[in-house]
Amino acid sequence: xxxxxxxxxxxxxxxxxxxxxxxxxxxxxxxxxxxxxxxxxxxxxxxxxxxxxxxxxxxxxxxxxxxxxxxxxxxxxxxxxxxxxxxxxxxxxxxxxxxxxxxxxxxxxxxxxxxxxxxxxxxxxxxxxxxxxxxxxxxxxxxxxxxxxxxxxxxxxxxxxxxxxxxxxxxxxxxxxxxxxxxxxxxxxxxxxxxxxxxxxxxxxxxxxxxxxxxxxxxxxxxxxxxxxxxxxx
Amino acid sequence: xxxxxxxxxxxxxxxxxxxxxxxxxxxxxxxxxxxxxxxxxxxxxxxxxxxxxxxxxxxxxxxxxxxxxxxxxxxxxxxxxxxxxxxxxxxxxxxxxxxxxxxxxxxxxxxxxxxxxxxxxxxxxxxxxxxxxxxxxxxxxxxxxxxxxxxxxxxxxxxxxxxxxxxxxxxxxxxxxxxxxxxxxxxxxxxxxxxxxxxxxxxxxxxxxxxxxxxxxxxxxxxxxxxxxxxxxx
DNA sequence: TTATCTTTGTGATATATATCACATTACCAT
DNA sequence: ATGGTAATGTGATATATATCACAAAGATAA
Numbered sequence: 161x162x163x164x165x166x167x168x169x170x171x172x173x174x175x176x177x178x179x180x181x182x183x184x185x186x187x188x189x190x191x192x193x194x195x196x197x198x199x200x201x202x203x204x205x206x207x208x209x210x211x212x213x214x215x216x217x218x219x220x221x222x223x224x225x226x227x228x229x230x231x232x233x234x235x236x237x238x239x240x241x242x243x244x245x246x247x248x249x250x251x252x253x254x255x256x257x258x259x260x261x262x263x264x265x266x267x268x269x270x271x272x273x274x275x276x277x278x279x280x281x282x283x284x285x286x287x288x289x290x291x292x293x294x295x296x297x298x299x300x301x302x303x304x305x306x307x308x309x310x311x312x313x314x315x316x317x318x319x320x321x322x323x324x325x326x327x328x329x330x331x332x333x334x335x336x337x338x339x340x341x342x343x344x345x346x347x348x349x350x351x352x353x354x355x356x357x358x359x360x361x362x363x364x365x366x367x368x369x370x371x372x373x374x375x376x377x378x379x380x381x382x383x384x385x386x387x388x389x390x391x392x393x394x
Numbered sequence: 395x396x397x398x399x400x401x402x403x404x405x406x407x408x409x410x411x412x413x414x415x416x417x418x419x420x421x422x423x424x425x426x427x428x429x430x431x432x433x434x435x436x437x438x439x440x441x442x443x444x445x446x447x448x449x450x451x452x453x454x455x456x457x458x459x460x461x462x463x464x465x466x467x468x469x470x471x472x473x474x475x476x477x478x479x480x481x482x483x484x485x486x487x488x489x490x491x492x493x494x495x496x497x498x499x500x501x502x503x504x505x506x507x508x509x510x511x512x513x514x515x516x517x518x519x520x521x522x523x524x525x526x527x528x529x530x531x532x533x534x535x536x537x538x539x540x541x542x543x544x545x546x547x548x549x550x551x552x553x554x555x556x557x558x559x560x561x562x563x564x565x566x567x568x569x570x571x572x573x574x575x576x577x578x579x580x581x582x583x584x585x586x587x588x589x590x591x592x593x594x595x596x597x598x599x600x601x602x603x604x605x606x607x608x609x610x611x612x613x614x615x616x617x618x619x620x621x622x623x624x625x626x627x628x
Numbered sequence: 629t630t631a632t633c634t635t636t637g638t639g640a641t642a643t644a645t646a647t648c649a650c651a652t653t654a655c656c657a658t
Numbered sequence: 659a660t661g662g663t664a665a666t667g668t669g670a671t672a673t674a675t676a677t678c679a680c681a682a683a684g685a686t687a688a
């Protein structure tokens with residue numbers, strides 16, 4: 161919470177290593193326009209990148225780091241919709257509804273993002289069908305993934321939900337069997353829709369059963385087969 | 395289950411009364427192309443329009459009637475993702491993943507649909523940015539609605555969930571306080587993620603409290619304020 | 629007609645999980 | 659140091675809801 165975002169005015173999207181699939185459909189002149197309307201910023205772990213209810217004046221592209229997309233409407237408990245990986249746009253789904261963001265975004269690790277002017281972004285979609293096609297594609301896939309996760313969560317018990325979450329981090333986010341969980345136990349509970357205590361207890365059970373080993377937030381999968389089975393049967 | 399879909403080979407999308415927002419961005423020549431690649435069909439209540447796992451060879455446009463979008467993966471219970479209103483495309487989100495539909499679609503009322511060739515549809519998206527923009531917009535809004543419903547469901551108790559569902563039909567689907575529920579109690583349970591028995595009991599409570607009156611599947615809201623309050627607090 | 633199946637309501641019981649309570653540890657600021 | 663706050667683990671209890679069991683009503687078929 162101590163560092164102010166560090167803005168760079170000039171960016172060069174043509175030479176950017178972190179370009180999105182969609183931006184690869186842009187012409188040279190479109191990329192120039194993008195560069196002129198694109199500002200980079202950094203956030204530290206824990207910082208809020210975008211708050212629910214804020215104006216959708218810019219599209220945010222996540223170059224580096226992990227972000228949680230979460231809601232916290234009114235009196236309700238926080239709910240983490242998903243953990244967003246690099247090379248995705250944040251909150252695309254909000255730009256067509258009203259003019260406000262429907263979810264909040266916070267950095268789970270140090271993060272680099274680009275702010276892209278919404279008008280320029282919309283112009284690309286309207287005038288470059290292939291760009292729109294890529295954006296549409298990513299929104300659709302995102303939706304499908306989230307729908308599946310939601311339904312799974314609804315139908316599984318805590319052991320299944322936790323197995324899912326661990327597998328999600330191991331396979332989708334990190335691609336390794338040993339990783340540092342970027343969430344507190346409380347946040348993990350918000351992600352899988354249970355209570356902190358239940359998460360703690362279920363982790364203890366998995367450890368006792370030698371399915372995983374845990375050292376603080378470092379998790380190692382010891383028995384992938386059993387974990388996947390729990391996820392299926394859960 | 396007794397009527398075979400009744401296919402019409404010729405259609406005229408230019409003069410269609412049920413045209414989607416997106417199709418209104420199409421040029422005359424594009425509309426002609428659409429007409430040539432568009433077949434109408436009818437389904438009776440209860441018939442399956444599209445099954446999970448089937449090939450996404452066509453896009454289906456819902457002209458008339460109500461459809462349930464549901465999943466039923468493997469051993470799991472059925473889960474109704476949403477009730478789809480007329481003038482929407484069915485299963486748009488599935489066309490970019492693999493080549494299969496991820497959810498099933500069944501008619502809740504008599505239904506009229508149009509099958510649109512997927513290649514033609516994709517061509518419109520890629521070549522007509524405004525068409526893509528409209529499609530993207532509808533996918534985004536759909537996603538947001540579903541995300542909100544999911545989170546609400548996770549955090550509310552049965553009374554709140556049922557209140558939500560009744561308000562959803564009254565306000566969004568029918569626009570009246572008195573309507574015929576197009577779902578059985580069992581399906582209603584699948585929609586809000588509980589058991590049939592719990593739905594029955596909660597309905598009885600609402601009736602006893604004079605919040606709604608019920609005659610079979612006909613529902614009338616007697617006390618809108620209290621119902622909305624239960625939905626909020628639930 | 630009778631028989632079978634589906635839908636629905638409702639009471640009794642079982643159970644998973646939330647909640648409460650408390651202890652421990654670590655981290656930060658003064 | 660030292661006090662305060664946040665994160666975590668774990669046992670006891672409360673509770674919402676699923677599950678089971680059964681009855682009644684309608685629909686459908688023989």
